[in-house]
Amino acid sequence: MVIDCSYSVTGEGPALFLIHGIGARRATFAGLVEGLKDHFTCVTYDLRGHGLSPLPDGRFGLEDLVDDLEALRRRLGIEQAHFAGHSLGGMIGPAYARRYPDRVLSLGLYSTAAFRTEDDSQKVRAVVQAMRDKGIGPVLDTLTARWFTDEFAAARPDVIDWRKQQVVDTDADVFLNVFDIYAETEMGPWLHEIAAPALVLTGENDGGCNPRLNREIAAAMPNAELVILDALKHAIFIEATDRALPPIRDFLLRHRG
Template identity: 80%
Template structure:
């Protein structure tokens, strides 16, 4: 399957940083993060295939196809080496890209992602996908947003919750279920130890699906990884609380620059 020419945005100046969003999201996920990094980094965010302004794929696709899209964007921009970081499903695309193109990657961010799932963990994720296939995506949206955002944020910012739900609604159902399948079925545990790139593993303390236990195992498997657990947060860390994430991300990236 040919790579898709994804819609993208570039902001800032300095070493390049590719930002990879998650399921049914958009590059706008990282808007405030970009604001906090663009004085030192060239931030490249893009919409995954079938999301936002990117073209729709012809038929089903897998993790390797999403890696192909990222490599096509890198080549199009003429960037030799960059920092790569992704949230949720994006936190699987980044490592898969690094596994294939290790010499292209200066550092890696695995944000709110999952690996080393137990059978119970995997069954829970598959059950969510099955429920969406049986009932439709709409009826399950409240369940998803309750997993993504803290109760306090849901109560305080119904406008943001509605905006995030609309992103999902605007994503074609077959694409949303396809990327959810990739997220549910990808298991990085067998090969994460082969990635020796400096990495930051970061998640919310209250994230149910991408919890500190799994992220501790991820960081432990990667020789060059640090682990950051953000208190009081669930999954949507960049939409709910970029101000808590930014200092950690900025510190990590600047340290990598000084190390080279």
């Protein structure tokens, strides 16, 4: 069943849908929206079961998240748009483009993963299993250490606590469900089908969505560009929107439509 997700619309110009990741909120993109709203109508939303969006009834998969995004597009009456997502959002966007290619002006795949080796996949599954065995709370420090650089964590413990609280405030079944989707989705077999211009971007030290995987993603897509942000880990928009914004803005303006 489709969920009518809670959303915000800011700015003017061609539409840009921004899709957040696991246990996050549309607020992830606050800084990015601020830097793009002069040229783009930025649509941010909370995934089902996150933030202000309704809880789903039972388990769901990647295609259900695509359904939610398409329902939001229809509700807003937007014919074509740019679509960009972070982490799990970087899987939802391409899955949407595969199903609705004529709706997509460009794609942003930010800090996401494909072409995982068996070892890569096992590491992700182990994190999910640890949360099922021990509870989400005891694993949160492990997650935030993967998301933020040590320097940022030391300088901004308030932001780390804010991000942890987002996870705590997310229904545990929903959080584990979206983590399962992230762990089990493999875009490698079909990314070559996505013809839209794409920006593939990740942090140099992002353990789960590392440059090796992102180079393969960019190479597989017919019309993709790759940007690696030095020294950053996973939470690029919370820690360093000032560094992520310039290449994203440049790409979007060149493909503005």
